[in-house]
Amino acid sequence: MKRPQALYNSAVINTMLGRIVPVVDTTPDGRLLIGTGIVISPTDVITCKHVICPYGEMDMTAAPSVSEIGILSGGKLCHPARVRASADWDLCCLHFDSLPGASPAALFRTAKLTPIRLAATGFVDGPSGPQRREIPEFEAILEEQHEGWLQTAQLRGGAPPGFSGAPVFVRSAESRQVVGMLRLGGEQAATSRLIGADPIAKFLAEIGVDVAVSDLPTKVQPPGKSASKVKLRVGGTVDDSNVWLSGHDVDADIGRDLRHSDMRINGQDGEEEASQDQTPRRRS
Numbered sequence: 001m002k003r004p005q006a007l008y009n010s011a012v013i014n015t016m017l018g019r020i021v022p023v024v025d026t027t028p029d030g031r032l033l034i035g036t037g038i039v040i041s042p043t044d045v046i047t048c049k050h051v052i053c054p055y056g057e058m059d060m061t062a063a064p065s066v067s068e069i070g071i072l073s074g075g076k077l078c079h080p081a082r083v084r085a086s087a088d089w090d091l092c093c094l095h096f097d098s099l100p101g102a103s104p105a106a107l108f109r110t111a112k113l114t115p116i117r118l119a120a121t122g123f124v125d126g127p128s129g130p131q132r133r134e135i136p137e138f139e140a141i142l143e144e145q146h147e148g149w150l151q152t153a154q155l156r157g158g159a160p161p162g163f164s165g166a167p168v169f170v171r172s173a174e175s176r177q178v179v180g181m182l183r184l185g186g187e188q189a190a191t192s193r194l195i196g197a198d199p200i201a202k203f204l205a206e207i208g209v210d211v212a213v214s215d216l217p218t219k220v221q222p223p224g225k226s227a228s229k230v231k232l233r234v235g236g237t238v239d240d241s242n243v244w245l246s247g248h249d250v251d252a253d254i255g256r257d258l259r260h261s262d263m264r265i266n267g268q269d270g271e272e273e274a275s276q277d278q279t280p281r282r283r284s
Contacts, residue, residue, distance in 0.1 A: 018039065018101055018102050018103035019038065019039050019102075019103055019104065019105035019167070019178075020036055020037065020038055020039070020105070020121060020122065020123070020132070020166065020167060021036070021037045021039060021045060021071040021072060021073050021099075021102070022035075022036060022037075022071065022072050022123040022129075022130035022162070023035040023036060023037050023045075023047050023051055023052070023069070023070075023071050023165065024069075024070055024071065024072060024077070024130070025068055025069055026068040026069075026070065026077070027068070031072075031077070031129065033123060033124070033125050033129075033130045033161075033162045034051050034069075034162075035047050035048060035051035035123075035162060035163075035164040035165045036122035036123050036162060036163060036164065036165040036166040036167075036182075037071055037094065037165050038105055038165065038166075038167050038178065038181060039073075039099060039102045039103065039104050039105060040093075040104055040105060040107065040204070040209070040211050041104050041209060041210070041211055042098075042099060042102065042104065043095055043096050043097065043098065043099060044093055044094065044095050044096070044204075044209050044211075045071060045080075045093070045094045045096070045099070046091060046092070046093050046094075046165070046181065046200065046204075047092060047094065047164070047165030047181075048090045048091065048092070048164045048165045048181070048183050049085045049086060049089075049090045049091055049092045050090055050164065050183075051092075051164050051165055052069055052083060052085070052092050052094070071094065071096075071099075072129075072130065073096075073099045073100055073101055073102050074099070074100030074101025074102070075100075075101070076100055078096050078098075078099065078100075079096075080094040080095055080096055081095055081096060081097055082094075082095040083095070084207045086203045086206075088199075088203075089195060089199055089200075089203060090183045090184075090195065091181075091195065091199070091200060091203050093203070093204065093207060093209060095209075104211075105167060105178050106177070106178065106212070106214065107178050107179075107197040107200060107201065107211065107212075107213045107214070108170075108177040108178060108179050108197055108213070108214050108215065108216040108217075109149050109150070109179075109196070109197045109198045109201065109213055109214070109215055109216065110149070110150050110179055110196070110197070110215070110216040111145065111148055111149060111150060112140075112143050112145070112150055113140035113143060113150060113153055113179065114139075114140045114141075114143065115139075115140075116140070116170055116179075117137065117170065117171045118137070118138035118139070118140065118155070118168055118169070118170060118171065118179075119134060119135055119136055119137060119138060119168070119169060119171045119176075120134070120135040120138060120159065120163065120166050120167065120168045120169070120182055121133070121134050121135075121166060121167060121169075122135075122159070122160075122162055122163035122165070122166030122167075122182070123162045123163075123166075124160050124161065124162045124163075125161070125162065130162070133160065135157070135159055135163070137157075137171075138155045138156070138157060138168060138192070139155065139156040139157070140153045140154070140155055140156075140194075141154055141155065141156050141191070142154035146198075149196065149198035150179075150180070150196040150197075150198060151195075151196050151198060151199050152193065152194060152195055152196060152199075153180065153193070153194045153196065154191050154192070154193055154194075155168070155185075155191060155192045155193070155194055156190070156191060157189075157190070157191070157192060158185045158186050158187050158188055158189035158190070158191070158192055159182055159185035159186070159187065159189075159192050160187045161187065163182050163185065164182060164183060164184075164185075165181060165182065165183075166181065166182045167180075167181060167182075168180045168181065168182060168194050170216070177216060177217075178197065179196065179197055179216065180194040180195055180196045180197055180200075181194065181195050181200065182194060183195055197213055198213075200213075201213040
């Protein structure tokens with residue numbers, strides 16, 4: 001299934017103004033877009049750990065040698081005072097003294113995403129710098145749960161460079177509920193990967209960032225489905241795991257061990273393919 005190109009949709013993007021920021025690397029040649037960040041408090045932004053690759057440890061204060069990493073907020077370049085990275089997830093939190101023009105996004109936990117209509121908004125390189133773009137539709141085709149909450153999901157379709165760290169949200173007439181963050185993909189990739197709001201909330205709690213995370217309203221929660229014509233191949237060990245299948249003509253190939261986990265698969269005809277890192281590499 002060919003993914004529509006990322007589009008400019010002012011109605012959607014305007015709802016995310018101040019809630020997303022471009023993450024940049026300042027170089028002698030200018031500012032290089034390396035990802036997208038989600039504003040989750042008046043002083044904190046989350047993005048993927050692989051976007052801020054120098055910060056591999058759990059707690060690290062930005063030093064002058066790496067202070068070229070920053071975000072653009074309210075028309076200003078802001079450098080983080082502190083960066084803390086997750087030991088378990090592709091997540092990090094950038095703490096700032098202030099974020100001019102920022103408006104924190106609300107996070108929503110959910111048990112599953114199928115068959116909710118999803119979209120994403122992030123940044124791509126433009127002629128005069130980072131520009132906001134939208135992926136107008138995403139479909140969850142494989143989901144993994146822990147303790148009843150979505151942890152990670154595979155989405156059908158790729159994403160342009162710069163969308164690592166971009167929010168994935170539920171498309172509804174009333175609002176945009178952020179349910180996760182993009183971490184892997186690629187413009188020509190068949191699939192992208194998402195980290196759910198539940199592991200994001202747990203990471204933020206571990207590092208002492210106070211952020212309210214709500215349960216996704218019942219009216220947008222997906223109904224249960226059964227599957228037909230299921231082909232499931234597991235390349236490894238299945239140990240005390242629950243695999244939930246939904247949709248029609250599901251054809252999934254899971255090439256890893258499943259232990260004590262819940263996984264949901266939804267799809268139509270076609271093999272699942274590996275994802276590629278969607279963030280441009282930093283210049284050395």
